[in-house]
Amino acid sequence: MEPSQTSQKPDEKYRTTQPPSSTYPEHASRNNSNGTDADVLDRMKVREICEGWGMYRDAAEWRNYRSMFHDDAYIATSWKQGRIDDFIKASIEGFEKGSEFMYSTFSHVYRFHHPHDPSDLDCKHAQLLTVLHRLIGQTVDIQGTRAVSKMKVTITCRFTFDGVEMDNEADCRFFFLLEKRAGRWGIVFYTLLFDKDRMQRVNPSRGFEIPEEDVKQYPAGYRYLCWCENKIGNQPKLDLSAHGEERDVLYGKCKDWLEGKEVKPNLTGKDVIEY
Numbered sequence: 001m002e003p004s005q006t007s008q009k010p011d012e013k014y015r016t017t018q019p020p021s022s023t024y025p026e027h028a029s030r031n032n033s034n035g036t037d038a039d040v041l042d043r044m045k046v047r048e049i050c051e052g053w054g055m056y057r058d059a060a061e062w063r064n065y066r067s068m069f070h071d072d073a074y075i076a077t078s079w080k081q082g083r084i085d086d087f088i089k090a091s092i093e094g095f096e097k098g099s100e101f102m103y104s105t106f107s108h109v110y111r112f113h114h115p116h117d118p119s120d121l122d123c124k125h126a127q128l129l130t131v132l133h134r135l136i137g138q139t140v141d142i143q144g145t146r147a148v149s150k151m152k153v154t155i156t157c158r159f160t161f162d163g164v165e166m167d168n169e170a171d172c173r174f175f176f177l178l179e180k181r182a183g184r185w186g187i188v189f190y191t192l193l194f195d196k197d198r199m200q201r202v203n204p205s206r207g208f209e210i211p212e213e214d215v216k217q218y219p220a221g222y223r224y225l226c227w228c229e230n231k232i233g234n235q236p237k238l239d240l241s242a243h244g245e246e247r248d249v250l251y252g253k254c255k256d257w258l259e260g261k262e263v264k265p266n267l268t269g270k271d272v273i274e275y
Contacts, residue, residue: 054133
């Protein structure tokens, strides 16, 4: 069956399969199934560091947030890619500007529907108001002075379309690649994969309609978020789906990292990004 045909089947769109055995780090310690008590302490240190992504960033505690990373850390999210200091600068600007940070006027009019008003509402303006993180669970693999943490997270983004508020909720997996340097653990690379997302009304009495044909052009794991980011004038990074080949690429690079090999971004693609 052709890939395009398979991708159209509802039961295949969000399918999760076992990663290739070639990407499994055989010699890493994890979840108390192997390793030493010293490894457990290191895993707890790594976990505490990574949990700061949601706890510090959502509260705009930028000094604490910056302390999680080594100076050469590289960040790749759907909306921004680059060195950690550039990423923090962009994030601070977003917090300070609020709804003016990402704002766009539509070149095409989309329509909302109000249950108590038969007339359609033309939508011409889109804004991003806030981004928050719900941390769900985490695993840590350690091998020597390197570690990989995988964290389950739900990202919630509040958007407005002509003043109509709606939330995008995206279930995803964060990937942190860390290294211990001079006795201190720090993040060197961060990226994520999206499992699925949805749009949710903030006010149940106000509905909205997103053109299905527009949404279908984006990866299954975060198609609504991509649509929203595009409408506020930000071109999303498109190789972050947990259901595409980028997952196996990323798992392979996580294994390489633990084994002490050189790893360069793009972590979810085969292209190399100089930074």
